[in-house]
Amino acid sequence: MSFDFTLIIDAVPKILLGIGLTFQLLVVSAVLGLVLAIGIMLMRISGKWYLSWPAQIYIYIFRGTPILVQIFIVYYGFPQLEFIRESFIWPLFRDPFGCAIVALTLNTGAYVSEILRGGVMGVDRGILEAGTALGLSVRQRFIHLTSPIAIRLALPAYGNDVISLLKSTALASTITLADMTGIARTIVAQTFAPYEIFISLAIIYMILTWILQKSLGRVERHLGRYMQK
Amino acid sequence: MDILVGWWDDYFWGSVVVAQVFVCSLILMIIFGLIGAAAKLSDNFIAQKLANGYTIVFRGTPEILVILLLYFGSAIALTSIAQIFNPDIKFLDVPPFWAGTIAIALIVGSYATETFRGAFLGVNPGSIEAARALGMSNLQTFIYVRVPEMWRLALPAFGNHMLSLVKDTALISIIGLNETLFVAKQAIGTTGEPFIMYIVVGLIYLGFSTIITLSVMGLERFGQRHLVSSQ
Numbered sequence: 001m002s003f004d005f006t007l008i009i010d011a012v013p014k015i016l017l018g019i020g021l022t023f024q025l026l027v028v029s030a031v032l033g034l035v036l037a038i039g040i041m042l043m044r045i046s047g048k049w050y051l052s053w054p055a056q057i058y059i060y061i062f063r064g065t066p067i068l069v070q071i072f073i074v075y076y077g078f079p080q081l082e083f084i085r086e087s088f089i090w091p092l093f094r095d096p097f098g099c100a101i102v103a104l105t106l107n108t109g110a111y112v113s114e115i116l117r118g119g120v121m122g123v124d125r126g127i128l129e130a131g132t133a134l135g136l137s138v139r140q141r142f143i144h145l146t147s148p149i150a151i152r153l154a155l156p157a158y159g160n161d162v163i164s165l166l167k168s169t170a171l172a173s174t175i176t177l178a179d180m181t182g183i184a185r186t187i188v189a190q191t192f193a194p195y196e197i198f199i200s201l202a203i204i205y206m207i208l209t210w211i212l213q214k215s216l217g218r219v220e221r222h223l224g225r226y227m228q229k
Numbered sequence: 230m231d232i233l234v235g236w237w238d239d240y241f242w243g244s245v246v247v248a249q250v251f252v253c254s255l256i257l258m259i260i261f262g263l264i265g266a267a268a269k270l271s272d273n274f275i276a277q278k279l280a281n282g283y284t285i286v287f288r289g290t291p292e293i294l295v296i297l298l299l300y301f302g303s304a305i306a307l308t309s310i311a312q313i314f315n316p317d318i319k320f321l322d323v324p325p326f327w328a329g330t331i332a333i334a335l336i337v338g339s340y341a342t343e344t345f346r347g348a349f350l351g352v353n354p355g356s357i358e359a360a361r362a363l364g365m366s367n368l369q370t371f372i373y374v375r376v377p378e379m380w381r382l383a384l385p386a387f388g389n390h391m392l393s394l395v396k397d398t399a400l401i402s403i404i405g406l407n408e409t410l411f412v413a414k415q416a417i418g419t420t421g422e423p424f425i426m427y428i429v430v431g432l433i434y435l436g437f438s439t440i441i442t443l444s445v446m447g448l449e450r451f452g453q454r455h456l457v458s459s460q
Binding site: 060061063064065066067068069070072073076077078080081163166167168169170171173174181185188192194195198199201202205206209210 | 285286288289290291292293294295297298301302304305392396397398399400402403410413417422423424425427428430431434435438439442
């Protein structure tokens with residue numbers, strides 16, 4: 001058992017070929033997840049039971065089950081259902097990439113909607129009262145007062161969720177996708193050198209996390225610039 | 230439901246494995262978290278750096294990667310050690326149960342480190358001064374003042390850590406632990422009904438999450454009973 005550096009030099013470029021797929025999974029599901037989360041959050045705070053109950057049930061289910069189980073249900077389970085095979089969304093579920101996107105989006109949407117709700121709840125009541133006094137409608141208050149403040153409040157927690165989404169994309173390797181983890185697992189199966197390959201992969205992920213963290217920190221500072229004197 | 234006949238007992242034993250992993254990793258997670266928090270709060274420069282490295286590494290790498298690395302890495306190390314004594318041995322591994330349990334405890338422990346650190350910092354300095362004034366030793370202050378105050382502060386985040394522990398258990402099926410997801414794979418192999426089998430797994434995990442959420446809510450109410458009565 002020795003640490004083989006030539007193996008690392010050989011393997012890292014191969015692993016990096018998967019970085020594109022990892023990024024696609026991350027960006028597509030982060031954007032779709034955010035859109036979904038905004039919808040779910042609006043349903044949750046609407047104050048109408050027929051909107052808020054489905055949202056709460058959705059959040060409860062997707063936060064209460066492992067993401068791996070969700071991926072397996074989408075990838076292995078859904079194609080078994082007749083009505084999905086015959087509907088127009090079938091091409092999406094036929095492809096492992098589509099399945100990974102669906103599962104990651106649904107999962108992150110549940111978490112992010114709660115983060116956004118926390119931000120909206122954290123907005124100072126006085127500001128909204130001032131808005132009412134100025135004659136702003138409910139919609140105007142939400143767009144011009146609540147949203148900008150809620151985004152600033154929710155951003156740190158949202159950043160953490162993006163990072164955990166990056167880590168969740170590694171699970172796409174379990175449904176045959178050749179992202180970075182998938183490629184690394186193939187190389188390990190061929191060479192049986194888990195230390196070298198997996199440690200270099202871990203370092204790549206750590207660098208990506210670090211970059212994400214730094215850039216989100218920069219956005220946070222930019223949005224909070226009026227606070228610094 | 231007919232296709233599930235004959236699999237209920239397998240799912241039951243799978244759930245028992247999930248519960249076992251949860252209990253073992255919970256204990257380890259608390260230990261790792263407390264050690265990490267102690268190191269971060271200590272004045273020792275090296276301990277601080279080590280604890281920082283620990284949280285950066287385990288919070289920055291995917292869970293599945295840590296599990297794979299710990300399992301296959303330890304298998305290689307064990308095999309090469311065993312071959313020194315007996316060259317006939319081809320493969321020797323740490324049981325997936327322990328490799329997986331330690332892996333998820335290490336991961337969630339790195340999050341718990343930050344939680345515990347924050348909670349210890351949140352203890353009211355006045356309480357500690359009062360304990361000093363009463364002549365309590367450092368150990369007594371820790372047991373009677375710091376811990377009772379910090380666990381209430383740590384509880385909400387700690388509840389989330391327990392939920393991640395139980396959900397990460399599903400990942401250990403990848404290295405061959407016979408928990409519910411693994412049972413489902415076997416069941417699908419014979420019945421060819423992936424949808425219903427994985428839904429059952431999801432429901433089992435949902436049950437575990439519900440139990441944990443409810444107990445954390447109960448504990449929170451218990452921890453704040455002195456605040457409620459004074460209102």
